[in-house]
Amino acid sequence: MLVGPTVSVVIPVRDDAEHLRRCLDALTAQTRRADEIVVVDNGSRDGSADVARAAGARVVPCAEPGIPAAAATGYDAARSDLILRLDADSIPEPTWIASTVTAFGEEDVDAVTAGAVFHDGPAWGRVLLAVAFLTVYTAFAAPALGHAPLWGSNLAFRRSAWLAVRDQVHRDPELHDDLDLAYHLGERHRIRVGSSRLMRVSWRTVRPGRFAKSFSRGMGTVFAHWPEDIPPARWARLARARLTRTDRPVPHAAIRGSR
Incomplete structure (x- = not known):
């Protein structure tokens, strides 16, 4: 019997059956298996949903287009204490889940993220x-945030943290x-950066056309949080919060009213 927090792995997918098959095979080989795997089918026209079901994953449909909506749908559907997120083209090393769970051993850690290397290209x-x-x-995102960014191909957080922010996140497919x-x-949860050696992803992310689109969406995401989160204002708010509370920052609502 497993001891410790329960684990849900969430994988958004659209028309990526072959990559998904390899990802699910790697999850089957984990030294610490997930309590559930949630595959969010974002309108696939290939066999992605069938591949997921054949591997024992729970398939959750999401008709709203785009990764933001699909990912949020998966987080809402997850039933475990910890939600681990990767992409269909991710291939985790066998100790990925076990190492991620260990990283939450500190009570004040609410999210864990890390990089990866490419498995193709x-x-x-x-x-x-x-x-x-x-x-x-990181050089682009960290100054805008005032803290470490998250990366969706290798990401985990407490379900309680998701429930605290789920109504604030955007679900725009262009972000x-x-x-x-x-x-x-x-704003109010501690983020820890882990090891990149436990994850491999597809290099298609850095292909010229896709990289340009990704950068454009990154800028759009930053601008979507202005003017409240213009960097100097956000830095000052987080600094004030850290001075008044040694554990973690207070939420927006406690500082300037709700959105």
């Missing part, structure tokens, strides 16, 4: 390009769901 760039991509992402979630979780 040119062999010479599988580590180099992944490091470069994540360095650029980045993980960056948006970081804005809201970062």
